Amino acid sequence: MATEAENRNSFRIQAGYCRAMDAPVTTRLCEALAIAIDRDSATGRAVLDWPGEPVADALVLRLIGGLHALHRGGGDPALSRVFAGETTDPREIEAVLRATLRTHDAALLPWLDGPPQTNEAGRSAGLMTGLLHLAARYGPRVELLEIGSSAGLNLLIDRYRFDLGGVTAGPGDAPLTIRPEWRGPPPPAAPVAIVAVRGVDIAPVDVRDPAQAARLEAYVWVDNVERQARLARTIAMVRERGAALDHGDAADWVEARLAEPQDAAVTRVLMHSVVWQYIPAERRERIRLAMEAAGARATAERPIGWVMMEPNRDLHRHEVRVRGWPGDRPMELVALTHAHGAWVKGLAPPYETRDYVMRRGAYEG
Numbered sequence: 001m002a003t004e005a006e007n008r009n010s011f012r013i014q015a016g017y018c019r020a021m022d023a024p025v026t027t028r029l030c031e032a033l034a035i036a037i038d039r040d041s042a043t044g045r046a047v048l049d050w051p052g053e054p055v056a057d058a059l060v061l062r063l064i065g066g067l068h069a070l071h072r073g074g075g076d077p078a079l080s081r082v083f084a085g086e087t088t089d090p091r092e093i094e095a096v097l098r099a100t101l102r103t104h105d106a107a108l109l110p111w112l113d114g115p116p117q118t119n120e121a122g123r124s125a126g127l128m129t130g131l132l133h134l135a136a137r138y139g140p141r142v143e144l145l146e147i148g149s150s151a152g153l154n155l156l157i158d159r160y161r162f163d164l165g166g167v168t169a170g171p172g173d174a175p176l177t178i179r180p181e182w183r184g185p186p187p188p189a190a191p192v193a194i195v196a197v198r199g200v201d202i203a204p205v206d207v208r209d210p211a212q213a214a215r216l217e218a219y220v221w222v223d224n225v226e227r228q229a230r231l232a233r234t235i236a237m238v239r240e241r242g243a244a245l246d247h248g249d250a251a252d253w254v255e256a257r258l259a260e261p262q263d264a265a266v267t268r269v270l271m272h273s274v275v276w277q278y279i280p281a282e283r284r285e286r287i288r289l290a291m292e293a294a295g296a297r298a299t300a301e302r303p304i305g306w307v308m309m310e311p312n313r314d315l316h317r318h319e320v321r322v323r324g325w326p327g328d329r330p331m332e333l334v335a336l337t338h339a340h341g342a343w344v345k346g347l348a349p350p351y352e353t354r355d356y357v358m359r360r361g362a363y364e365g
Contacts, residue, residue: 001050001051001052002050002051002052002053002054004048004049006054007047007048007049007050007054007059008034008037008048009034010054010055010059010060011030011031011033011034011037011060012030012031012034013055013060014030014055014060014061015027015030015031015034017316017339018030018221018223021338021339021340022223023221023223023224024085024223025082025083025085025221025222025223026064026221026222026223028082028088028090028093029064029067029082029083029093029097030060030064031090032090032093032094032097033060033063033097035094036093036094036095036097036098036101037097037101038098038101040098040101040102041101041102041105041108042105042109043063043101043105043108043109043112044101046109046112047059047063047112055313056277056313057115058115058116059112061115061116061118061219062111062112062114062115062116063108063111063112064221065111065116065215065218065219066107066108066110066111066112066218067079067083067097067100067108068083068218068219068220068221068222069107069111069214069215069218070100070104070107070108071083071222072214072217072218075104076100076103076104078096078099078100079096079097079100081096082096082097083222114203115278116219117150117151117203117205117215117216117219118150118216118219118220118274119149119150119151119152119153119154119205119216119231120153120220120227120231120273120274120340120341121153121154121156121160121176121178121230121231121234121341122178122180122227122230122338122340122341122342123154123273123274123309123337123340123341124153124154124156124157124160124162124178124273124341125162125164125178125180125337125341125344126273126309126318126320126335126337126341126344127154127157127271127273127307127309127320128157128160128162128164128169128170128178128192129164129187129320129334129335129337129344129346130271130307130308130309130320130321130322130334130335131144131169131192131269131271131305131307132164132167132169132187132188132189132190132192133187133188133322133332133334134267134269134303134305134307134322134324135188135190135191135192135267136188136190137303137324137327138267138300138303138305138324139265139267139303140190140191140192140193141193141195141265141266141267142192142193142194142195142266142267142268142269142305143194143195143196143197143262143263143266143267143268143269144157144158144194144196144197144198144269144271145198145199145254145257145268145269145270145271146197146198146199146200146270146271146272147199147200147201147250147253147254147270147272147275147279147287148200148201148250148272148273148274148275148276148278148279149199149200149201149204149243149245150201150204150205150216151204151205151206151207151212151213151216151235151238151243151245152199152201152204152205152238152243152244152245153231153234153235153238153243154199154271154273155197155198155199155243155244155245156197156234156237156238156243157170157194157197158170158194158197159171159174159175159176159237159241160174160176160177160178161174161176161177161178162177162178162179163177163178163179164180164182164186164187164344164346165182165184165185165186165187165344165346166182166186167186167187167188167189169191169192170192175233175237176230176233176234176237178341180337180338180341180342180343180344181342181343181344182343182344182345182346183343183344183345183346184335184345184346184347184348185346185347185348186346187334187335187346195263195266197243197244198244198245198246198257199243199244199245199246200245200246200247200248200249200250200253201245201246201247201248202247202248202249202250203247204245204246204247207235207238207239208238208239213235216231216235217231217232224340227340249283250275250279250283250287251279251282251283251284251286251287251290254270254286254287254290254291255286255290258290258291258293258294258304262302263302264301264302265301266302267303267304267305267324268294268302268303268304268305269304269305269306269307270287270291270305270306270307271306271307271308272308272309272310273308273309273310274309274310274311274318274339275310276308276310277310277311291304291306291323294325295323295325295326296325298325298326299326300326303324303325303326304324304325305322305323305324305325306321306322306323306324306331307320307321307322308320308321309337311339317336318336318337318338318339319333319335319336319337320333320334320335320336320337320344321333321334322334329353330353331353332351332352332353333347333351333352333353333354334346334347334351335347
């Protein structure tokens with residue numbers, strides 16, 4: 001159990017991430033909350049007495065999401081002036097937040113009950129980067145299995161157009177093109193043909209429900225105007241054609257999917273982004289063992305792959321890592337990426353193989 005001081009400090013840690021990602025309004029909110037949180041509300045007491053690990057549990061972003069929802073609903077004019085960037089003095093922001101926490105205590109407290117679901121389509125740029133590496137190794141046809149799919153926005157990866165340092169993938173007439181700022185060498189210019197996409201989440205978001213869509217939108221920082229526009233477009237895409245999204249436990253689901261027959265000349269790929277830290281350790285180990293077992297059975301005709309875009313808590317960066325079977329190459333770091341996919345930095349071989357991501361990572365909204 002963290003101490004009150006550690007729980008307060010998690011707001012300062014998150015402020016550092018927000019500052020690095022050029023989110024000044026959210027930075028000011030985090031810095032002010034570190035001071036303004038008190039025991040005069042049930043929400044404040046729950047934060048200060050948080051029983052888990054506040055950074056890994058994304059405690060700060062749970063509360064920021066609730067405050068953003070209040071702003072979007074227009075029920076607190078003083079808070080909205082903070083979110084609009086009109087109130088910038090730290091002491092004024094602290095006073096506003098103290099008042100908000102008391103006035104809207106009942107509305108804010110439930111936001112602490114579960115981790116934020118920041119389903120960000122921009123992260124699929126990192127996932128596609130990893131897929132290009134696997135396609136270059138095993139061939140173009142891939143079947144994708146995603147865990148932690150949230151609302152299923154990355155399950156639309158076969159419907160997006162990608163421009164990754166001049167390497168393109170996806171349909172030319174896609175309703176959304178994902179074109180991050182590319183740094184470093186480009187990924188392999190290999191053809192990719194996604195033949196199937198399925199996903200699972202322990203608490204899937206149904207964006208066909210306006211209330212669930214609004215909650216998802218509240219987790220996107222107010223500073224991120226481009227992300228908000230992209231989210232609106234991808235929600236419309238899900239509403240138009242749906243997504244193959246199951247409700248279930250990630251470990252159970254992975255084990256079941258890996259046991260199903262696999263088509264010839266198709267690489268079966270497990271993928272995920274900013275979810276590993278939320279999966280309990282025992283289930284992470286089951287997934288790892290299931291992948292190792294599937295990899296041991298893999299053949300040149302039926303390969304297995306693993307692509308992840310996850311935070312590295314030790315080095316404060318997001319990493320794209322890839323592993324494929326058959327073959328004895330360990331998990332390789334092939335790219336670094338912005339937390340929301342604004343940029344991707346391709347790396348050159350020989351690739352780093354230290355496996356940080358098998359542990360819990362820091363979360364940056």
